[in-house]
Amino acid sequence: MHFHIIIAAFICSGVVDSWKIRGISSSYKRFYRERKSFLCIDGSKMIPFEQVNDDYCDCADGSDEPGTSACPHGRFYCTNLGFRPHYVPSSRVNDGICDCCDASDEYNSHARCQNTCWNLGQKERAYVEGQMRTLDEGLRLKQQMIEEGVLLWREKQAHLRELQQAAEDLQIKLEEHRWRKHETDLLQEQTSKALEAGDNGSRHQNASVAGLFQLLDSNKDGRISVDEVKAKVVLVHEAKRVLSEDEALVLMGGGREMDLTKFQHTLWDTLTRADNVMIKDGASGGPMSEDPHLKAADRAEWEATNLRKVEEAYETVNMEIRDLQKNLSIDYGTDWEFLFLSGQCYKLQMYEYAYSLCPFNLVTQKSTAGTEVLLGRWGMWAGPPKNHYSQMVYENGEPCWQGGSRTTTVTLTCGTETALRSVKEPSKCQYIMDFQTPVACQPVLKQRGVHSEL
Structure with missing residues (x-):
């Protein structure tokens, strides 16, 4: 009989103890073991254990009233089985409003709260699953973009090498055109001097002299040789036959080469006044005395136009190179995924x-x-x-x-x-x-x- 009384007393004690520790998490239960006294969690005060959850605030940190609204700074722990546990201010305990989805904060109020934790948990689980699906799909797409980024990076690098090669080619071409422009400027200068000297006829005639000289001067060295005359001058009635060495020497007055001044006093008169010789002028042919395009000024302008076009192309390519290099210098991620x-x-x-x-x-x-x-x-x-x-x-x-x-x-x-x-x-x-x-x-x-x- 005495044994049964002890068991009953223990059961009653357990019920009381369960009520006293309401509003705390399992990690804090060690502070609320049934004993003669209770030490406030902040260590500020020791009180009898019967004063825990007695609806009167004894501890400054509110730790003696986790399950009541007595302490202004207290916290009530919502277990919320099936959903996320969390704390609410102890002032909300038994205030007639359900703050915990398991309704544990309204254990002694007239509020009729339903346990909604399972439904909330289902919604959150569905949300998390959706987030995981989004993450999996995003990672799959990211891998594709990484592969595309690597390919695009290689393409841009290859394009950069092509542009750099084009720039090198244009630089060589630019130097050639600058040299030609320099030569035509020199020839135009010589022509101007000849015009000022006034040795043979009108200013128009001397301009034609320079143009014809330039046409015959194939290698642009400022002199006309026997081979250059043979390559450009033909007999009117035998246009398909190449002049012999002797015929070329006769036209040149016996010398094997001549400059513009000598040309003006010898071969120029022969080519423009004789009826039996003419200049092979590309596909059209015909006497050069009748060709209006063989002027030093026209040639200089033509060379200047070509030089300007090559300079513009060279600058455009270099601008593209600078833009591409700047673009490639940006940090696009460890795998160029961005x-x-x-x-x-x-x-x-x-x-x-x-x-x-x-x-x-x-x-x-x-x-x-x-x-x-x-x-x-x-x-x-x-x-x-x-x-x-x-x-x-x-x-x-x-x-x-x-x-x-x-x-x-x-x-x-x-x-x-x-x-x-x-x-x-x-x-x-x-x-x-x-x-x-x-x-x-x-x-x-x-x-x-x-x-x-x-």
Whole structure:
């Protein structure tokens, strides 16, 4: 009989003890073991254990009243089996409003609370599963973009080598044209001197002399040789026959070569006045005395035009090389996974503004009135060390009326699509953007969010 009384007393003691430790987590139960006294968790005070959860606040940290609303700084622990456990301020205990999904905070009130933890847990589990599916799909797409980025990087490197080779070829061609331009300038100078001397006829005639001399001077060395005369001069009635050595020497007055001055006094008269010889002028042929294009000035202008075209082409290629080198110098991630964003722009309409994010370039804001404002140019990656590529900074935008320039911080989040999701201006001229893309997805060892009790 005495034994049964002890058992009953123990059971009653257990019930009382269970009631007393209401509102604490399992990790704190060690502080609330039934004993003669209770030490406040902050160590500030020792009280009799009967004063724990007696609806009177004895400890400054509220640790003696975890299950009542007596202490202003106390906390009540919601177990929420099937969902996430959490704390609520102890002032909400038995206030007639259900704060815990398991209704444990209203154990002594008139509120009729239903346990909704299982339904909330189901919704959160479905959300987490959806997030995991999104992560898996994002990682799959990211791998594709990494492969595309590597290929694109190689293509750009190959294009750069092609441009550099083209620049080298154009440089050689440019030097050749500069040399030709120099030679034509010298010839034009000689022509001008001959015109000033006035030795043979009119200014028009001397200009033709220089043009004909230049045509015969195939190697552009400023002299006409026997071989050059044989290559260009033919008899009118035997146009297909090449002049013999003796015939060429006779036309040249017995010498084997001549400069412009000697040409003007010898071969020029023969070619322009004799009826039995003529110059082979490309496909057309005909006496050079009747060809208006053989003028030194025309030749110089033609060479200058060609030189200008080659210079423009050379500058264009070098500009493309500089732009491509600048583009390739940007950090596109460890595997060039962000390279596909280069050259793209993503837009979002927010109220009266249209925002545009052009990764690795600039960010703009355009009003309905058509006014466009620069919110920043590409600056740097600014994510934390563990996720360096999670944040972009665009700086040196247009000046703000309060001073300083506009800046934009872009946070990259994981998603199956690449799109600009939101834009905020938490402080004047300081913008924050949420940019979703698969390349921002990161593999994780453990998904956080759902408690193990789920």
